[in-house]
Every structure is written in C-alpha cells, then in structure tokens.
Amino acid sequence: MHIAHIMASQHTLIGLLLFLSVDWTLSVIPENEKHPSYWNNKGKQALHKALDMKPNVRRAKNSILFLGDGMGIPTVTAARILKGQMNGGNGEEFSLAMDTFPHLALSKTYNVDQQMPDSAGTATAYLCGVKANYGTLGLSASALRYNCNSTFGNEVESVLHRAKMAGKSVGIVSTARVQHASPGAAYSHTANRGWYADSDMNVADIAAGCRDIAYQLVHNTDINVILGGGRKYMFSNETQDPEYPSYKGVRNDKFDLTAVWLNNKQNAKYVWNKDEFDKVNPEKTDYLMGLFEPSDCRYELERDHTLDPSLTEMVDKAIKILRRNPKGFYLFVEGGRIDHGHHSSGAKFALTEAVEFDNAIERAAELTSELDTLSVVTADHSHVFSFGGYSNRGNPVLGLSRNLADDKKSFTTTLYGNGPGYKLVNGSRADVNTTEADHKDYKQQSAVPLDSETHGSEDVAIFAKGPMAHLFHGVQEQSYIAHVMAYAACIEPYTECFIPDLEPEPGHTGATNPSLIVLLMGLIPALVSLFTV
Numbered sequence: 001m002h003i004a005h006i007m008a009s010q011h012t013l014i015g016l017l018l019f020l021s022v023d024w025t026l027s028v029i030p031e032n033e034k035h036p037s038y039w040n041n042k043g044k045q046a047l048h049k050a051l052d053m054k055p056n057v058r059r060a061k062n063s064i065l066f067l068g069d070g071m072g073i074p075t076v077t078a079a080r081i082l083k084g085q086m087n088g089g090n091g092e093e094f095s096l097a098m099d100t101f102p103h104l105a106l107s108k109t110y111n112v113d114q115q116m117p118d119s120a121g122t123a124t125a126y127l128c129g130v131k132a133n134y135g136t137l138g139l140s141a142s143a144l145r146y147n148c149n150s151t152f153g154n155e156v157e158s159v160l161h162r163a164k165m166a167g168k169s170v171g172i173v174s175t176a177r178v179q180h181a182s183p184g185a186a187y188s189h190t191a192n193r194g195w196y197a198d199s200d201m202n203v204a205d206i207a208a209g210c211r212d213i214a215y216q217l218v219h220n221t222d223i224n225v226i227l228g229g230g231r232k233y234m235f236s237n238e239t240q241d242p243e244y245p246s247y248k249g250v251r252n253d254k255f256d257l258t259a260v261w262l263n264n265k266q267n268a269k270y271v272w273n274k275d276e277f278d279k280v281n282p283e284k285t286d287y288l289m290g291l292f293e294p295s296d297c298r299y300e301l302e303r304d305h306t307l308d309p310s311l312t313e314m315v316d317k318a319i320k321i322l323r324r325n326p327k328g329f330y331l332f333v334e335g336g337r338i339d340h341g342h343h344s345s346g347a348k349f350a351l352t353e354a355v356e357f358d359n360a361i362e363r364a365a366e367l368t369s370e371l372d373t374l375s376v377v378t379a380d381h382s383h384v385f386s387f388g389g390y391s392n393r394g395n396p397v398l399g400l401s402r403n404l405a406d407d408k409k410s411f412t413t414t415l416y417g418n419g420p421g422y423k424l425v426n427g428s429r430a431d432v433n434t435t436e437a438d439h440k441d442y443k444q445q446s447a448v449p450l451d452s453e454t455h456g457s458e459d460v461a462i463f464a465k466g467p468m469a470h471l472f473h474g475v476q477e478q479s480y481i482a483h484v485m486a487y488a489a490c491i492e493p494y495t496e497c498f499i500p501d502l503e504p505e506p507g508h509t510g511a512t513n514p515s516l517i518v519l520l521m522g523l524i525p526a527l528v529s530l531f532t533v
Contacts, residue, residue, distance in 0.1 A: 028090055028394040053102060059499040060374035060467040060488035061328035063163065064364055065126070065481070066098075067182055068357050069119060070339030070350070072382020073461055078347070078414060079354035081397045086355065090394035097362035098377040101463035105472040107481065108459055109381045112141035116457045119339065120193040122380035122478060123185035127158040127332070129482030137181065137213070138189040146192050148205040155189040159482050161221045162492045163330035169224045169322040170329060173314045175297045175353070176336025177230030179213040182380060186332050187223065188216040197233040199250045214251075218261040224329075225288050225321055226261075227314040228336075231272060232294040234258050242272055243307070247294050261289055274309050282320035290314070299337055299349050300356045301440050311335060315360040319367045328372075330489070333360060342383040343452045345421035345443040347414040348398055350385070374466040374488045378481060382456035384417030398438055405429075412437050414444050419453030421446035468499070 032038045068075070076096070084094025111121035114134040124132035124139065135145040143154040164170045172183045181193045190213055195201050198212045211219070214233035217226070231241065234257040235249025251257075258270045268287035271277045277290050292308045303310065309317075315333055322329035335357030341350030361377060368375070389401030391413050400410045409431040415421075421443040423430045429445070436442055446453065462481065464472040468488035472481075487494040490501075 028392070030090075030093075055470040056371065056467050057499065058372060058467045059490055059497075059501040060372065060485075061501075062323070062330070062368060062373040063159070063328075063485050063489050064331045064333060064368070064373065064375045065159075065485065066357070066361055066364075066375070066377040067123075067126070067332065067334045068338050068354060068377070068379045069176070069182055069334055069336045070342050070381060070383050070455070071335065071354055071357070071379035071460070072385065072456055072458065074385050074387045075338065075342070075350065075354055075379075075383070076461065078385075078387045078397050079351050079358065082351050083355045083358060085394070085397060091397060092393065096358045097365060098358060098463045101375070101377065101465040101469070103464040103469040103472045105462040105464075106459040106475045107378060107462050107478045108475065109379075109478055110457065116455050117381045118193070118455065119181035119380050120185065123182045124156065125478040126378065126380070126481040127160065127185045128156040129159070129479050129486065130156045131477065131479050132156075135193050136191055137185045137193055138187075139191065143191055148191055148208050148210040151189055151191050151210055157492075158186045158221075159486050159489075159491070160186040160223075160330050160332055162486060163489060164221055164223070166489070166491045167325075167327045168329050168489075168491075169325040169327075170221070171225030171318045171322050171331045172223060172228070172334075173225070173311070173318050173331065174228035174334040174336045175300075175311050175356075176228060176334060176340075177233065177293075177296050178226055178228040178291070179217060179230045179233050180296070180334075180336060182334045182336060183228070183332060184213050187221040188213045189220075190216070196230075197250045197252075199237065199252045214257055215255075218257050224286060225318045225331075227288070227290045227292075227309075227318060228334075229291060229293040229295055229297040231291040234291065241294055244294065258289060258291075262287075273307050274305075277309050277313075277317070280317065282317055283324070285321050286324075288317070288321055296337060296340065299341065300352050301349060310359075311356050312360045312363045316363055316367065319364060323367070328489070330485075333364070335360070339383075342385055342416075343419070345416050345419040345446055345453050346441070347385070347412075347444045348438075348440045348442065350383075351397065370466050372467065374469060374485060375464065376469075376472070376481065376485065377461075377463040379460040380478075382458055382460055384419070384454055384456050386415050386417065387413060388415075389413040396434075396438070400432070400434060400437060412444055416444055416446040416453050418448035418450045419443070419446040420449075420451060421453075422449035 080094055080096050081091035084091035109117045109122055111117045111134045112131050118134050120137050121132045121134050130140055133141050136143050140154045140156055143150040160170050174183045179196045195212045197214050232250050236251050236254040237249055239249040241247035262268050265287045267285050269280055271290045335353055338350050338353040341353055390403055391401050401413050405411050407429055462472050471484045487497055490497040490499055
C-alpha cells in the first residue's frame with residue numbers, strides 16, 4: 001500500500017505540473033490569435049502594404065549606416081523577443097525598429113583570406129566597398145596583416161571619407177572604442193587592427209611611416225562628430241585619466257590628440273562625461289568629440305547613467321549636429337558591445353546591447369525623414385550563438401527550455417557552439433535553474449571550451465529604407481553595401497548617377513512616387529523620333 005501511495009502521489013504531482021503548464025500556456029496566448037480572421041487580416045494588411053510600395057528614387061541627402069557588431073539573425077530574433085517582453089508582451093509578435101525597414105538582403109561576410117571573418121576585414125568591405133584580409137583596415141587584399149610596408153599603395157577610401165570630400169558633415173558613434181575595427185575602417189589605413197596607439201607598434205614600423213589608428217583618427221578625415229570610448233589612446237602615458245585616477249594614457253609620443261583635433265576648429269568641443277555632453281548645444285556646435293571611457297564604453301546593463309550617455313543619446317546628439325549642414329551628412333553608428341557580450345558567452349549582455357542598438361535606430365527615425373535619408377542596418381558577422389529548444393509562447397528569452405535534456409538536467413534556450421560557458425561538474429554537464437540563467441553574469445553553456453567564443457561564418461541580414469533602399473536585394477557580397485550607399489548619395493565613384501535631388505513636399509512622409517523620372521522616360525521615344533526624321 002505504501003508503494004502504491006507513493007506512485008499515486010507521483011502521478012498526482014506530474015498531473016498537477018502538466019495542468020499548470022497547460023494552464024500557463026493557454027493564458028499567454030492572445031485570444032484573437034486563435035481565430036483565422038486575425039491571421040487573414042494581418043496577411044492582407046501586409047500584402048496591401050507591399051502592393052502600395054514604390055521605390056524611393058530620390059538622391060540621399062543623408063545616409064546612416066547602423067552596424068550591429070556580431071548581430072547575426074539569431075541575435076536579431078532573440079533581441080526582438082526580449083524587447084517585446086521588456087514592453088510587457090509575449091515578445092514573439094513584437095517588431096523591432098529595424099524590422100519595419102521594407103527592403104532586405106543577405107550579406108556574405110567572409111574575408112578574402114578567411115572563411116570566418118573578423119570585424120576589420122568586414123568593416124573595410126561595408127565601409128569602403130572592397131573586400132579585405134582578416135585584421136586589416138582600409139586596405140585592399142594586396143596588403144598583408146602586420147606588414148607595415150604593404151600599406152602603401154593599397155589604401156581604399158570609405159564612403160564616410162568620400163561624403164566629407166563631397167561637402168557633407170560626417171560622424172562616428174560607437175559603444176566600443178572609436179579606434180576599434182568597425183569605426184576604424186571609416187578613416188584609417190592600417191595593416192593591423194591592434195595598432196590603437198603608437199605604444200602598440202614597433203619602432204621600425206613607425207619609422208617606416210605607418211601610423212597608429214588614434215593618430216589617423218584626428219589627421220586623416222575631418223570628422224565632425226566622434227562619440228564613444230577609447231580615451232586612453234588619445235593621451236600621453238604621463239597624463240592621468242580624469243575619471244579613474246589610477247589610469248593613464250598610453251601614448252609614447254606624448255601627444256594630446258584631443259588638443260590636436262580641436263586645433264583650428266570653429267565651434268568645437270571635447271567632453272568626457274555625461275554632464276559635459278548634456279551641456280553641448282547642437283545648434284551651436286560644428287564639431288564634437290566625446291570619449292566616455294578609457295577603452296570600450298560600459299555595457300548598457302552596467303552603464304552609470306549619470307556619467308555616460310547611452311547609444312541612443314549619442315545618436316540623438318550626433319544627428320542634431322550633423323543635420324545642420326545643408327548638403328547633408330553621413331553617420332556611422334555601431335552597437336559594438338553586442339559582439340563583446342557574445343564573446344564572453346554572456347547572452348544577457350549581448351541581447352540588451354542589441355535592444356539599445358534598436359532604440360538608437362528608432363530615435364534616428366524620429367529625427368530624420370525617409371524621403372531624403374537612406375538608413376541601412378546590418379552586421380559585420382554573426383556568432384556561434386543559437387536560440388532554440390522547445391519552449392512555450394512567451395517563455396523568457398533567457399530562460400529554460402520546458403523539457404529536460406537527455407542527461408535529465410535543465411538547459412537554457414540560448415546556447416553557444418563554443419566559448420567560456422563550457423563547464424563540467426563532477427565530470428558531467430552542469431545543471432542550471434531559472435535564477436542562475438537570469439543573472440547578468442551567467443555564461444550560457446557552450447559545446448566546446450574556449451576562452452573566447454568565436455564569430456560565425458553565415459550570412460547576415462541587411463535592412464534598408466529611404467532613397468535607393470530597393471537596391472538592397474537578394475544575396476550580396478558585403479562590399480555591395482558601400483556601393484549602394486555611395487550611389488544613393490551620388491558621391492565617388494558615382495558622381496554621375498543622374499538621381500534627381502528633389503526637395504521633399506511639405507508634410508509628405510511616405511515613399512516617393514518617381515513621377516518625374518517616369519515622365520522623362522516617356523519623352524524619350526518622342527525625342528528619338530525627332531532626331532531621326
């Protein structure tokens with residue numbers, strides 16, 4: 001009787017758990033989603049929107065490239081659900097700001113010399129229009145990493161630099177250090193992405209004429225707005241950091257590169273904290289450099305809101321300064337720490353960075369017009385980050401799968417193929433509970449032990465809206481991105497692009513109907529017959 005009683009109790013407990021599970025699942029499914037009419041209406045709305053879509057063939061006065069470093073498609077999906085859950089929903093049905101961009105393509109991310117890319121070779125591709133070797137910035141694939149002499153004669157210019165040459169204002173915003181690989185390709189030409197300061201280089205390379213990335217930041221291109229981290233690379237190794245007294249700069253040449261940058265500039269400011277940043281009046285500022293940490297900016301989860309601005313706040317300030325130029329602007333925005341979160345197998349860090357990155361995209365949309373501003377969102381590469389397991393609708397994106405693994409232990413729905421999350425307890429995989437999984441410092445489990453999780457090699461998404469955004473289609477080489485952005489703005493090498501530069505109609509916010517071009521095309525047969533009579 002005792003054994004039977006225990007078995008009955010176990011069956012009762014299992015039944016109760018199943019009941020609670022089913023009851024919870026039913027409670028989070030919106031009632032309207034159970035009816036075909038909901039999905040039919042949703043499908044019709046999307047179809048009609050697609051049928052009404054017309055290409056915007058105006059010239060892009062302004063261009064913004066949003067780069068989510070390491071933001072592969074699984075990261076986009078997981079960030080969408082997380083942001084939706086942060087807004088009180090189940091998450092799956094939510095739309096990110098980037099999700100609303102009407103034109104999409106896939107980008108092939110490999111470097112010329114490597115199947116799995118890095119952020120330097122990829123940055124050269126999407127910023128300069130030329131695929132490059134792993135670890136090199138602003139150089140063609142004829143240049144070799146670590147080979148200073150291979151720099152000369154192999155330089156390629158970025159769209160940002162070309163936009164400046166065309167008279168536009170230009171800016172860089174990053175949550176990484178502004179000398180990092182992604183922003184670095186916008187202004188530097190270097191055979192090694194790790195040459196942040198002269199102290200990172202050997203004497204022979206400096207004597208040969210190669211310059212560190214921070215030096216090139218202030219000498220190569222006249223950049224109007226520079227916001228992010230990387231303070232220590234700009235100051236002498238004798239200069240104390242203003243925020244961390246035990247820190248100093250790292251430059252051996254004793255230069256204060258912020259002073260060099262400010263020299264001979266009108267209405268220019270350098271700031272290093274949020275208080276100074278907030279006091280900057282964008283209507284009276286032509287140049288702004290803000291460096292808020294010695295190295296990379298803090299993760300959004302750990303950011304001191306009184307000392308450091310968010311990515312959204314930096315983008316807001318940058319656009320308000322740059323848009324004063326009547327010729328327009330080019331802005332590069334990087335969510336740089338998405339990548340760092342993934343490398344540490346810290347999904348909570350990576351995904352909250354991706355959410356803040358999307359917030360910045362949303363704010364930029366509020367400050368610009370789709371009529372004259374081409375906005376492109378993409379990634380340089382992905383990560384070996386996976387998001388799966390069988391979980392109920394509305395399951396916390398950083399939570400557990402509803403099923404146990406074959407070893408009878410729980411597992412999270414976010415995992416990594418390799419990385420520091422590999423952990424054995426008494427010779428077997430560690431168990432995990434909900435409290436552990438939700439902690440910001442929890443490292444999602446990895447299949448293969450590595451000190452740092454690696455990049456992935458698969459294609460990444462390109463989202464686009466605005467002038468000439470329809471040119472993003474299909475599966476393209478990553479270098480194609482720079483060509484579309486240059487063509488849309490009619491800058492080198494597409495200065496003879498014959499794209500009309502039309503003023504937006506007052507109050508007009510929708511996509512442009514290219515009626516003028518249609519009219520001109522209609523006149524061509526008549527003109528041909530006139531000259532052949």
